[in-house]
Amino acid sequence: MAGGQLEQAGAPGPMGPREALEAYAGAMRDASGLRAAARAAREASVGRTVSFSKKAFVSVTTLCRDACSYCAYRTGPGGEAFMPERAVRALLENARRHGCVEALLVAGERPEERYPAAASWLRREGHGSTAGYLARCSEIALECGMFPHTNAGNLRRDELRLLRETNMSVGMMLETSSERLGGAGMPHEAAPSKRPAARVRALEDAGREGVATTTGVLVGIGETPAEAIESISEIGRIASRWGHIQEVIVQNFRPEGLTAMARSPPAGAAHHEAIVAISRLMLPTMNVQAPPNLTPASYGSLLDAGINDWGGISPVTPDHVNPEYSWPAIREVEARTRAAGLDFRCRFPAYPGRLGSLPARLRERALAVADAEGYVAGSRWRAGS
Numbered sequence: 466m467a468g469g470q471l472e473q474a475g476a477p478g479p480m481g482p483r484e485a486l487e488a489y490a491g492a493m494r495d496a497s498g499l500r501a502a503a504r505a506a507r508e509a510s511v512g513r514t515v516s517f518s519k520k521a522f523v524s525v526t527t528l529c530r531d532a533c534s535y536c537a538y539r540t541g542p543g544g545e546a547f548m549p550e551r552a553v554r555a556l557l558e559n560a561r562r563h564g565c566v567e568a569l570l571v572a573g574e575r576p577e578e579r580y581p582a583a584a585s586w587l588r589r590e591g592h593g594s595t596a597g598y599l600a601r602c603s604e605i606a607l608e609c610g611m612f613p614h615t616n617a618g619n620l621r622r623d624e625l626r627l628l629r630e631t632n633m634s635v636g637m638m639l640e641t642s643s644e645r646l647g648g649a650g651m652p653h654e655a656a657p658s659k660r661p662a663a664r665v666r667a668l669e670d671a672g673r674e675g676v677a678t679t680t681g682v683l684v685g686i687g688e689t690p691a692e693a694i695e696s697i698s699e700i701g702r703i704a705s706r707w708g709h710i711q712e713v714i715v716q717n718f719r720p721e722g723l724t725a726m727a728r729s730p731p732a733g734a735a736h737h738e739a740i741v742a743i744s745r746l747m748l749p750t751m752n753v754q755a756p757p758n759l760t761p762a763s764y765g766s767l768l769d770a771g772i773n774d775w776g777g778i779s780p781v782t783p784d785h786v787n788p789e790y791s792w793p794a795i796r797e798v799e800a801r802t803r804a805a806g807l808d809f810r811c812r813f814p815a816y817p818g819r820l821g822s823l824p825a826r827l828r829e830r831a832l833a834v835a836d837a838e839g840y841v842a843g844s845r846w847r848a849g850s
């Protein structure tokens with residue numbers, strides 16, 4: 466498909482899967498038309514603002530009952546099963562001093578179901594589950610002046626109800642809707658929580674509970690272009706049905722040492738950027754994010770593919786999920802964004818349009834430090850920079 470046709474296709478409505486597959490094939494020869502269409506769609510739907518979240522990554526537990534082949538986050542038992550409260554508080558107090566806004570609370574999938582040490586730690590500390598302890602960590606985050614966002618795998622409805630009292634949003638990557646990637650020798654073979662039916666059920670439960678949710682796809686783990694497009698389409702279906710999906714991350718696989726996929730090639734830049742652009746065109750009004758630390762040499766080109774968010778960037782903690790890839794400095798991301806003629810704003814873990822539907826306690830805290838458009842006021846996030 467020629468670039469001019471694509472630009473027109475971006476304007477009237479969402480791109481369908483068949484058209485997306487044709488556009489993908491065209492982009493492998495020349496991506497300029499697809500990129501131009503994605504930029505036009507971004508401008509028409511979400512405007513010229515590109516946001517990010519100034520965060521601290523709190524690795525609450527690296528134990529996990531699953532074992533994804535690419536995972537560099539999960540560890541085995543040994544040492545303290547969970548980060549204790551005092552360490553969570555110390556980390557977040559320091560983050561607050563550096564102007565961080567989001568407390569990203571991360572845990573592996575239900576470690577208490579696999580590791581006796583995790584179950585006994587939770588019992589000893591008076592928590593019935595990992596989600597229960599995450600709720601306590603979220604309270605600590607609020608006490609420190611931070612805004613929690615929890616990412617702990619497939620949460621049940623009772624867990625979502627508990628966490629929505631303190632969390633502005635939760636994160637649950639769909640990663641892929643392909644059953645094939647859970648087969649023998651594939652990345653999700655030993656990860657039942659990543660089976661598409663389980664993920665979709667959890668994402669829909671978050672919709673039933675009205676919890677703002679960030680999801681996304683992981684590209685370059687062996688999926689075909691059609692499977693990547695089908696995954697975006699599935700997210701679109703869930704988003705339209707429940708209205709709670711606030712953001713779609715298009716994350717590119719990068720191999721990490723000491724993982725089963727350490728020798729697998731990284732996602733190709735052309736594949737990644739095409740799926741970013743197709744996400745923008747299939748979900749034109751969605752916030753589309755790609756992390757800047759996973760394409761360190763060329764992340765500026767993701768702006769060209771239609772993203773309007775950089776995700777969380779931390780000045781105080783590493784990316785524990787991708788420990789070999791440091792975040793760029795926020796001022797560098799800001800300079801690249803502004804050089805592309807786009808505005809650069811710090812957001813809360815909930816996007817501006819969702820602040821009004823938060824529980825009163827969270828809404829009032831956010832509005833106290835928000836600007837008139839619902840982004841974080843510069844005086845709050847630039848403090849300590």
Ligand code: SF4
Nearest residue numbers: 529531532533536573
């Ligand atoms: S990616 Fe998540 S679910 Fe998979 S092993 Fe790592 S922590 Fe567990």
